[in-house]
Amino acid sequence: MSTIDIIIVAAFIIFIVWWAMRHGKSSDSQSYFLAARNMKWWVIGLSLFAASISSSTLIGNSGDAYATGIAVFNYNLVSVVVMVFFAWFFLPFYIKSGIFTMPEFLGRRFDQRSRYYFSFICIVGNVFLDAAGALYAAALILKLLLPEVDMMLIITVFALIAALITIPGGLSSAINAELIQAVVLILGSIVLTILCANAGGAEYLREVIANGDIVTKLVRPMDDLSVPWLGMIVGIPILGFYFWGNNQTLVQRVLAAKNVDEGRKGVLFNGFLTLLTLFFIILPGVMALRLFPGLEKPDMVYPTMILELMPVGLLGLMIAVLLAALTSTLSAILNSAATLFTMDFYTKFRPNTSTKQLVTVGRIVSIVILVIAVLWAPNIGKFGSLVKYYQEMLSYISPPIVAAFFLGLFSKRVNGTGVFIGFMVGLVTAIVMLFFRTAIFGDMHFLLVVPFLLIGSILIMVIASRFFEKPSEEVLKEYTWSAQEFREETVALKSVKWYANYRIWSYILLACCALILLVFR
Numbered sequence: 001m002s003t004i005d006i007i008i009v010a011a012f013i014i015f016i017v018w019w020a021m022r023h024g025k026s027s028d029s030q031s032y033f034l035a036a037r038n039m040k041w042w043v044i045g046l047s048l049f050a051a052s053i054s055s056s057t058l059i060g061n062s063g064d065a066y067a068t069g070i071a072v073f074n075y076n077l078v079s080v081v082v083m084v085f086f087a088w089f090f091l092p093f094y095i096k097s098g099i100f101t102m103p104e105f106l107g108r109r110f111d112q113r114s115r116y117y118f119s120f121i122c123i124v125g126n127v128f129l130d131a132a133g134a135l136y137a138a139a140l141i142l143k144l145l146l147p148e149v150d151m152m153l154i155i156t157v158f159a160l161i162a163a164l165i166t167i168p169g170g171l172s173s174a175i176n177a178e179l180i181q182a183v184v185l186i187l188g189s190i191v192l193t194i195l196c197a198n199a200g201g202a203e204y205l206r207e208v209i210a211n212g213d214i215v216t217k218l219v220r221p222m223d224d225l226s227v228p229w230l231g232m233i234v235g236i237p238i239l240g241f242y243f244w245g246n247n248q249t250l251v252q253r254v255l256a257a258k259n260v261d262e263g264r265k266g267v268l269f270n271g272f273l274t275l276l277t278l279f280f281i282i283l284p285g286v287m288a289l290r291l292f293p294g295l296e297k298p299d300m301v302y303p304t305m306i307l308e309l310m311p312v313g314l315l316g317l318m319i320a321v322l323l324a325a326l327t328s329t330l331s332a333i334l335n336s337a338a339t340l341f342t343m344d345f346y347t348k349f350r351p352n353t354s355t356k357q358l359v360t361v362g363r364i365v366s367i368v369i370l371v372i373a374v375l376w377a378p379n380i381g382k383f384g385s386l387v388k389y390y391q392e393m394l395s396y397i398s399p400p401i402v403a404a405f406f407l408g409l410f411s412k413r414v415n416g417t418g419v420f421i422g423f424m425v426g427l428v429t430a431i432v433m434l435f436f437r438t439a440i441f442g443d444m445h446f447l448l449v450v451p452f453l454l455i456g457s458i459l460i461m462v463i464a465s466r467f468f469e470k471p472s473e474e475v476l477k478e479y480t481w482s483a484q485e486f487r488e489e490t491v492a493l494k495s496v497k498w499y500a501n502y503r504i505w506s507y508i509l510l511a512c513c514a515l516i517l518l519v520f521r
Contacts, residue, residue, distance in 0.1 A: 008316030024169010032170035044266025065285030069215030111416030131373035181324035188321035201287025235447025400426030418465025
């Protein structure tokens with residue numbers, strides 16, 4: 001790295017920390033954990049996008065595109081459809097109920113057992129997989145650029161940056177930092193895409209599209225190892241809903257919305273930004289097949305593009321992009337985990353704690369979580385198989401959680417005991433699947449296995465609920481979907497101008513999804 005590049009990176013770090021601390025709010029728990037619930041749609045959209053794009057996402061998606069083509073984009077494409085469904089049906093209940101966490105919603109609709117179970121899973125995942133994984137992935141990247149620097153030092157420095165951005169000012173600090181980071185991320189990735197295209201990538205892309213090469217096909221045959229076409233329909237929507245509709249790290253930004261309409265439009269704005277990842281993350285990975293053929297490890301394609309294509313100055317910009325991806329994701333994870341522990345556990349043991357004291361607890365929890373993540377991160381390289389197993393375990397645990405949220409909103413008979421039994425059976429099933437999946441499902445793609453787990457969870461929760469008392473009418477009225485209210489909203493939206501109508505933008509977003517699928521089918 002040249003002196004100019006180092007100056008650019010240093011300036012970005014200093015600015016983003018200053019900007020975040022300047023916009024922090026920590027006077028009470030509402031301000032600290034949910035940014036005073038006063039965020040507008042464009043802020044929410046950019047924040048969601050920045051929080052969902054980690055450094056490992058940049059590397060993993062472009063690497064997958066290099067190895068197997070654009071099929072990896074199916075996860076984003078289908079998730080955008082999931083976002084529309086989430087914005088229409090689930091989001092209003094989350095915001096109107098005034099909850100702080102996703103487990104809290106389960107606690108109100110069912111009981112505290114489900115709340116604690118889900119919250120515990122989220123916290124463990126935040127610490128040992130998400131936070132530690134983000135730190136380790138970023139350290140690997142910068143280790144390539146700065147091979148003489150100790151990896152533990154890199155991890156510690158990044159952790160301190162994330163701490164300065166998040167811990168003093170809470171979610172407000174994180175969101176305001178993410179606004180800058182999202183812009184830098186988009187602009188930097190666009191620059192890299194243009195350089196790839198000009199270096200011969202665009203010509204290669206035209207050739208493979210004209211030849212009908214499978215690398216530019218989203219719809220793949222059933223024996224495809226990346227994303228079989230049926231997996232797009234029955235598997236990705238379930239995992240996508242868990243990621244966008246149940247994930248505290250992301251949904252917490254929606255909970256900070258000024259009102260339901262702002263939250264909905266923020267989610268849809270994020271949907272449009274997510275579609276753009278095809279063009280500035282996925283397709284550059286495909287272009288790199290011509291520019292850098294024969295890479296031993298596909299995940300090295302993104303760092304290779306940066307090192308080989310970026311001139312002095314712009315290299316510093318791309319390092320700033322990676323920093324943006326890391327710090328935004330890590331900040332989101334820290335705030336999420338602190339909120340979960342403070343609001344789901346601490347307030348139950350100390351119900352009379354003042355809001356200012358809750359802020360202090362949240363800060364302490366953030367520090368503890370970060371320290372644990374820093375200490376665990378270097379071990380990921382030594383025990384990679386454990387992380388692989390944990391990720392697989394999470395994909396097995398998520399279907400029961402998705403089932404609980406869907407039944408909670410759309411079923412009036414399912415109760416807390418039935419859902420908790422479903423969770424416990426799901427946990428045992430996940431452990432069994434971890435060791436005996438091949439014996440049960442053979443070589444079936446995991447996207448085709450997930451719907452079986454979802455259907456099984458739904459059946460167990462529905463049947464078990466029949467043996468216990470029906471939920472109270474008061475709970476059902478407040479936390480279940482009503483066709484009558486939906487029709488009333490439909491009538492009310494007829495008087496709203498088209499550009500302010502979230503449903504019109506939903507249709508436009510879905511049309512964009514259909515167009516992309518048609519072009520790259």
